[in-house]
Amino acid sequence: xxxxxxxxxxxxxxxxxxxxxxxxxxxxxxxxxxxxxxxxxxxxxxxxxxxxxxxxxxxxxxxxxxxxxxxxxxxxxxxxxxxxxxxxxxxxxxxxxxxxxxxxxxxxxxxxxxxxxxxxxxxxxxxxxxxxxxxxxxxxxxxxxxxxxxxxxxxxxxxxxxxxxxxxxxxxxxxxxxxxxxxxxxxxxxxxxxxxxxxxxxxxxxxxxxxxxxxxxxxxxxxxxxxxxxxxxxxxxxxxxxxxxxxxxxxxxxxxxxxxxxxxxxxxxxxxxxxxxxxxxxxxxxxxxxxxxxxxxxxxxxxxxxxxxxxxxxxxxxxxxxxxxxxxxxxxxxxxxxxxxxxxxxxxxxxxxxxxxxxxxxxxxxxxxxxxxxxxxxxxxxxxxxxxxxxxxxxxxxxxxxxxxxxxxxxxxxxxxxxxxxxxx
Amino acid sequence: xxxxxxxxxxxxxxxxxxxxxxxxxxxxxxxxxxxxxxxxxxxxxxxxxxxxxxxxxxxxxxxxxxxxxxxxxxxxxxxxxxxxxxxxxxxxxxxxxxxxxxxxxxxxxxxxxxxxxxxxxxxxxxxxxxxxxxxxxxxxxxxxxxxxxxxxxxxxxxxxxxxxxxxxxxxxxxxxxxxxxxxxxx
Numbered sequence: 008x009x010x011x012x013x014x015x016x017x018x019x020x021x022x023x024x025x026x027x028x029x030x031x032x033x034x035x036x037x038x039x040x041x042x043x044x045x046x047x048x049x050x051x052x053x054x055x056x057x058x059x060x061x062x063x064x065x066x067x068x069x070x071x072x073x074x075x076x077x078x079x080x081x082x083x084x085x086x087x088x089x090x091x092x093x094x095x096x097x098x099x100x101x102x103x104x105x106x107x108x109x110x111x112x113x114x115x116x117x118x119x120x121x122x123x124x125x126x127x128x129x130x131x132x133x134x135x136x137x138x139x140x141x142x143x144x145x146x147x148x149x150x151x152x153x154x155x156x157x158x159x160x161x162x163x164x165x166x167x168x169x170x171x172x173x174x175x176x177x178x179x180x181x182x183x184x185x186x187x188x189x190x191x192x193x194x195x196x197x198x199x200x201x202x203x204x205x206x207x208x209x210x211x212x213x214x215x216x217x218x219x220x221x222x223x224x225x226x227x228x229x230x231x232x233x234x235x236x237x238x239x240x241x242x243x244x245x246x247x248x249x250x251x252x253x254x255x256x257x258x259x260x261x262x263x264x265x266x267x268x269x270x271x272x273x274x275x276x277x278x279x280x281x282x283x284x285x286x287x288x289x290x291x292x293x294x295x296x297x298x299x300x301x302x303x304x305x306x307x308x309x310x311x312x313x314x315x316x317x318x319x320x321x322x323x324x325x326x327x328x329x330x331x332x333x334x335x336x337x338x339x340x341x342x343x344x345x346x347x348x349x350x351x352x353x354x355x356x357x358x359x360x361x362x363x364x365x366x367x368x369x370x371x372x373x374x375x376x377x378x379x380x381x382x383x384x385x386x387x388x389x390x391x392x393x394x395x396x397x398x399x400x401x402x403x404x405x406x407x408x409x410x411x412x413x414x415x416x417x418x419x420x421x422x423x424x425x426x427x428x429x430x431x432x
Numbered sequence: 433x434x435x436x437x438x439x440x441x442x443x444x445x446x447x448x449x450x451x452x453x454x455x456x457x458x459x460x461x462x463x464x465x466x467x468x469x470x471x472x473x474x475x476x477x478x479x480x481x482x483x484x485x486x487x488x489x490x491x492x493x494x495x496x497x498x499x500x501x502x503x504x505x506x507x508x509x510x511x512x513x514x515x516x517x518x519x520x521x522x523x524x525x526x527x528x529x530x531x532x533x534x535x536x537x538x539x540x541x542x543x544x545x546x547x548x549x550x551x552x553x554x555x556x557x558x559x560x561x562x563x564x565x566x567x568x569x570x571x572x573x574x575x576x577x578x579x580x581x582x583x584x585x586x587x588x589x590x591x592x593x594x595x596x597x598x599x600x601x602x603x604x605x606x607x608x609x610x611x612x613x614x615x616x617x618x
Contacts, residue, residue, distance in 0.1 A: 150532060156601055371456070
């Protein structure tokens with residue numbers, strides 16, 4: 008029976024020869040995770056239920072990344088609860104300040120998740136790991152509690168959608184622009200309950216960092232998972248990093264898709280999503296002139312080394328506009344160190360940006376750059392819902408790192424070309 | 433009259449919301465450190481209507497358009513609705529993690545595509561949770577919700593995902609006792 012990559016991974020995890028969309032299965036989980044928002048609730052449920060032990064202490068990551076370094080007494084208590092639970096159950100993968108990073112950048116970087124895995128995380132952006140050729144999806148805290156106890160999770164096998172990008176992206180166009188374009192085309196529920204499979208020459212030409220950005224935002228189209236089949240780029244990333252045996256799966260030629268979208272990458276411009284939905288997209292060049300108060304470069308979407316290099320490329324020799332605050336947040340300690348060694352921080356500091364410790368921070372209105380009423384931010388993060396970054400009367404525009412850096416310099420939304428940068432594709 | 437009238441049948445007032453109500457608007461990030469149910473409930477749907485949590489009565493219903501609960505997986509958003517005492521959420525469609533969370537914590541949800549178009553704010557509804565039926569007592573229109581698969585109904589009937597997981601763990605422990613000769617983890 009012909010299957011998509013998503014169906015093959017779910018069939019394997021369910022111990023079945025084959026599965027079809029719509030079937031309900033009980034699947035073995037290779038890895039699960041929770042953060043400082045979701046894990047404390049899961050721990051409460053786990054303990055209330057009287058579970059005595061976790062299914063495997065080396066297959067659970069508890070990552071305090073949202074409000075850390077702890078922003079106040081209450082959030083310090085949440086992290087303390089995670090720390091104590093991790094000690095009690097001997098969890099291998101608990102990472103505290105100094106070691107922790109934004110979860111969806113950290114887990115792939117440490118080789119904790121990899122090709123063929125079935126991963127559930129109590130965080131909606133768990134779908135990021137699909138970039139490695141894994142099935143990864145977000146769940147809530149109670150589901151996480153169940154998974155920590157049993158190592159199993161129920162799924163409805165999703166229909167798959169194929170997104171094929173032909174050709175080669177234009178100058179400065181990144182994975183972020185491809186995914187914003189996709190969400191703009193199909194809407195915030197355009198892939199509801201479905202698997203989003205990204206293929207085509209334009210995808211194959213992307214770095215892992217750009218692929219993570221794409222799969223990260225599958226949830227913003229309502230998708231259950233985003234997935235990109237492994238290729239040489241994936242194998243090079245995984246080699247010497249992934250701590251278990253990779254399993255490489257590929258969609259069959261005859262596999263069934265609920266829909267097949269085919270777009271020419273060269274037709275896709277630099278994109279921006281306007282308030283208050285990620286699907287409210289427009290070409291960045293057409294929004295030139297929209298004034299901004301703050302720019303954030305970071306998050307599980309765009310806080311990796313490639314993103315910081317892109318930002319530095321634009322910022323070099325420029326100052327951040329006098330009316331703008333630029334906040335740069337490297338996603339992990341390793342990204343931080345490499346960025347420092349490459350001299351990127353000198354570029355940011357010369358431009359008068361601030362560089363923060365790794366944290367989710369302002370993305371969800373947590374800390375490290377909250378917006379006041381009437382303020383407007385342009386951010387490389389993934390959500391621009393009402394009040395996402397602060398006051399319900401503030402606004403968030405979403406874009407990739409090139410547009411973010413150019414806009415920080417201009418004081419309004421701008422493309423690199425609009426501030427005088429020139430580069431061939 | 434609000435509140436339950438017979439087993440599985442609830443009566444209350446409709447609070448009507450639009451499409452794509454995200455979990456940041458149901459429970460803004462600023463409140464994610466809260467742990468007290470009453471305090472969490474007091475911020476329910478604050479990003480859409482700051483007066484909602486103070487005005488809604490236990491047993492009232494949330495009626496919404498498509499993709500209710502999209503965005504973050506934050507279970508406190510789902511929980512804030514349950515903690516406020518809302519009888520059920522009736523929507524054209526639900527975002528998937530929200531739906532999973534609702535099933536996981538036992539918040540009744542009904543997928544009924546026509547309800548958001550027909551029901552007006554303040555309409556009196558009677559909801560039969562077992563049958564998935566929504567009757568608008570103000571207009572006299574009856575809506576039939578979609579039936580959930582047997583597997584999901586069984587989880588809800590067991591009281592959510594935790595009792596289900598407890599049974600799995602117990603079954604395995606019993607199997608281990610019967611099976612002395614083998615390692616307990618594969």
